[in-house]
Amino acid sequence: MYNHADTQRIFIMNEKIVRTGIIQQTCSADARENQIKISGKIAECVAQGAELVVLQELHDSLYFCQTENVDLFDLAVEIPGETTRYYADLAREHGIVLVTSLFERRAPGLYHNTAVVFEMDGSIAGKYRKMHIPDDPAYYEKFYFTPGDLGFHPVDTSVGRLGVLVCWDQWYPEAARMMALAGAEILIYPTAIGWESSDTDDEKGRQLEAWVTVQRGHAVANGLPVVSVNRTGHEPDPSGQTNGIQFWGNSFICGPQGEFLNRASADREEVIVHDISLSRSEQVRRWWPFLRDRRIECYGDLTKRYRDTP
Numbered sequence: 001m002y003n004h005a006d007t008q009r010i011f012i013m014n015e016k017i018v019r020t021g022i023i024q025q026t027c028s029a030d031a032r033e034n035q036i037k038i039s040g041k042i043a044e045c046v047a048q049g050a051e052l053v054v055l056q057e058l059h060d061s062l063y064f065c066q067t068e069n070v071d072l073f074d075l076a077v078e079i080p081g082e083t084t085r086y087y088a089d090l091a092r093e094h095g096i097v098l099v100t101s102l103f104e105r106r107a108p109g110l111y112h113n114t115a116v117v118f119e120m121d122g123s124i125a126g127k128y129r130k131m132h133i134p135d136d137p138a139y140y141e142k143f144y145f146t147p148g149d150l151g152f153h154p155v156d157t158s159v160g161r162l163g164v165l166v167c168w169d170q171w172y173p174e175a176a177r178m179m180a181l182a183g184a185e186i187l188i189y190p191t192a193i194g195w196e197s198s199d200t201d202d203e204k205g206r207q208l209e210a211w212v213t214v215q216r217g218h219a220v221a222n223g224l225p226v227v228s229v230n231r232t233g234h235e236p237d238p239s240g241q242t243n244g245i246q247f248w249g250n251s252f253i254c255g256p257q258g259e260f261l262n263r264a265s266a267d268r269e270e271v272i273v274h275d276i277s278l279s280r281s282e283q284v285r286r287w288w289p290f291l292r293d294r295r296i297e298c299y300g301d302l303t304k305r306y307r308d309t310p
Contacts, residue, residue, distance in 0.1 A: 015279040018159045018186070021045025021053040024251040025269045026233030031060045031075075031083075039090055041271050046094045048273040051120075052159045054099040056229045056251070057167050057192040058113070061103070063231065063247075067239045068143040076105035080124065084116060092122030097157045099164060101190040103144070104129070113145045115164045115190055117155045126155030130166040131175065138196060138242055141168070152178035160185040160278050163224070167191045170211070170228065174302070176218035180291075185278045187218055191230040194247035208248055208266075216258035223256045223285040225276045232267055256284040 023041045027034050038059060045053045058064075060083065064072045077083040083102060091098040097120060104114035113130035129148030133141045152175055154161040163184025169175045170189045179187060193211060195204045219226040232249035252263040253274050264270040285291065301307045 015277050016160075018276045018278060019049045019051050019273060020186075020227060020253065020276050021048065021050030021271065021273045022227060022229045022251050022253065022264075023053065023055055023271055024230060024232050024249055024264045025056070025059075027059060027062055027231065027235075029062050034060050035086060042090055042094060042096070042098070044271045045273055046096060048271075050096060050273045052097045052099070052157075052162075054188055054227050054229050055101060055190060056231050057101045057190040058103060059101055059190075059231075062235050063192045063245065065141045065144055066138045066235070066237045066242070066245065068140050069238075073105075073111060073144070076103045076111050079104050079106075079114060079116060079127065084118075084124065087116070088118050088122035088124070091118035091120060095120045097125070097159045097162075099162065099188055099190065101166060106146075110146055111144055112148060113141065113166055114148075115166055117157060117162060117164060120158055125157045126153075126164075128153075128155070128164045128166065130169060132168045132172055134168045138237065138245055152182060154179055154182050154184040163187045165189055167193060170215050170218070173214075173218060173221065176222055176224075180222035180224055184224060185281065186276065187215075187222070187224050187226045189215065189226070189228040191228055191251075192247065193230060194245040197243035197246060204248075208250060211248075212250065212252065216254050219254050219256055220258040220288075221290060223281050223288065223290065225256055225261075225278075225281070226252075226254050227276075228252055230264075232264075232269060256281045257288075 061075050087100050098118040100116045102114050104112040115128045117125045119125040129150050131148040133145050133147050135142040154163045161183050163179030215226050229251045231247035234246045236244040249266045253261040262272050262274040
């Protein structure tokens with residue numbers, strides 16, 4: 001007879017844990033100042049035993065996409081280059097796997113929003129170029145970023161196979177599913193998202209809860225833990241056309257059934273360290289075998305922009 005308690009005990013005995021740190025913070029216009037601040041917060045994570053540390057989106061600068069300004073392309077860095085050496089040294093010094101988010105200068109006139117993952121020895125384990133690029137008021141990312149061309153491939157590291165995506169990607173179930181089907185063990189979303197001050201409080205609440213809910217849905221649908229790390233604080237609009245962005249924080253870690261493991265506040269800088277069980281995904285997928293029951297022979301229309309009714 002099936003005994004849920006017995007299977008839980010066996011699962012716990014063989015559990016694989018990744019102690020994970022997330023850093024939610026404000027940013028300034030000074031890249032070096034931001035990097036020094038990040039270094040200190042990484043040390044805080046490591047002091048609490050973190051072996052994987054995840055940073056927020058475009059953490060070396062202000063969120064510059066509020067306006068379209070060709071001079072801001074000067075913020076971009078080459079990969080590899082001086083900036084990646086800085087983060088490689090931090091990963092090696094602390095013996096951690098480190099997920100960063102950088103504005104990549106790939107070639108003259110060709111730029112990407114790129115997550116770079118560093119192994120514990122400081123080597124680059126892999127990178128991911130943001131695939132879905134928004135173009136909304138105060139989020140003029142299509143002006144700056146070419147859509148990614150590396151596909152949805154997890155990065156293999158010493159702590160596990162990381163399905164790293166970036167911000168706007170988090171609204172797309174296809175991206176999470178593709179990472180899951182490629183063997184990702186954790187879905188990770190460096191993020192920069194917030195409110196425009198003219199929205200009503202009710203609308204702000206709906207936006208925040210939609211953002212949290214869709215990512216928890218990715219966890220449930222794929223049986224994987226999710227790590228989402230957002231900015232906090234207010235950043236003014238350099239053009240003065242809007243009141244700027246109030247980044248809503250709320251960085252969180254959830255388990256493979258969408259359960260909150262830890263969640264940050266809306267308006268404070270925070271360092272959170274929490275254990276993530278990679279083994280639990282196997283057990284959850286046995287209870288809820290969504291991958292088994294997919295009707296893959298019927299999904300061809302997903303590759304179309306829209307399915308018109310005959």
